[in-house]
Amino acid sequence: MAYQFDFPAVFDYTDALVTGAGVTLGLTLVGALLGGALGTLGGVVRAWRIHPLDWAFRLYVEVIRNTPFLVQLLFIFFGLPSLGVQINEWQASILTMVVNLGAYTTEIIRAGIEATPRGQIEAAQSLAMNRWQTFRHVVLRPSLQRVWPALSSQVIIVMLGSAVCSQIATEDLTFAANFIQSRNFRAFETYLVVTFLYFLLALLTRQLLNWVGRRFVAPRRPCSPEVR
């Protein structure tokens, strides 16, 4: 059977693709910023065993790590309104991404903090720095530096996972794909283009995160040999 490829049928909907990609990137950006902040808080609470928040974060991390992203999304979108919390599809999508990324980030950052050599903390203590000063100036940046590649990967995983947000009618890139192929009946071409777009977005995001890591997390200097 000779299949006639028809890519122009997809490019007729370039506007929808661009908008969808923008929504996916936006979800990722907000999710990464808020999820990263939540995860940093969680990482500190877990590493320092701050009671009783420690237990709350432990439970939170276990629940999120051991349940599917889609179920979390459906629970937040359909479940919360039953409790009287009114939430639209955007809010539900962002909230789910933040909650999901926050849990994984908690574990990653906790590992980074716990890998801080004891001597670093003792040096800070011997200089009369208190706990908070020690964390902010001595522990945080090297810890982030250690786990930056893992954090970057997790952000990309969540970005790709955000495709399921189309299930609750968030108009992201996957939503655009479903919409386009329902109009032009060109499923192969449409999903091929969208797959390629996700691939590009992931590469772009990784480059961006690498740049942020080099610029703001790693020590500022021309050549940066491996830190001992």
Place this chain on the structure above:
Amino acid sequence: MSLVDIRGVHKHFGSNHVLKGIDLAVEPGEVVAIIGRSGSGKSTLLRTLNGLESIDAGEIEVDGTALKAHQDSAEQLRSLRLKVGMVFQQFNLFPHLSAGENIMLATTVVQGMDQESARDTAKAMLLKVGLQDKFDAYPDQLSGGQQQRVAIARALAMSPRVLLCDEITSALDPELVNEVLAVVKQLAAEGMTLIMVTHEMRFAREVGDKLVFMYQGLVHEYGDPRELFAQPRTPELASFISSVM
């Protein structure tokens, strides 16, 4: 009154009784060398002096700031640590900060110095340890001896009354030991009070005012280093000296 007063200090690690009642007084300007076999409690003793190890009984007083067993609030520890500087075996420089920034961190964050004065202080301290051209170098761009000298400069920038040195040349290549010892010797000559755990017996004999020989968690011998090295009073010190020299 002595600058540092250690009275009846006990320390346990679980069932291991590491310090069994230490009494020791250090006068201003004295250089005290603590020697002994590993496991004799010398590093632990040093670490109790700035609260890195808590004590189980007894009292430590430095320049009017006292620390008792089970009475070491954050405020007391801060007050003590402002008076007691420490240099470690493994240097413990902050890897993400340059040499200059390593020195400026505590002076700005803890003492509230402004950037300008902190920078000047850091430069002066680097000059003191002979590394005035390394302000912008990062720790992994420095040799071990240079890193240790930056660590000394970092401690000195806080203007401590006492400087604790915990085997500060033990992690260095032999050819780098002398540049660090030269700095310590200069500090001693300037009247800095130094308490050092060391394996450099010659240095202890030449520069030390007092020698403390620790044995099984107690101060076993105490006195003038030249006399003790020449004529140890106990067979334990005699055998220790003959095993290391």
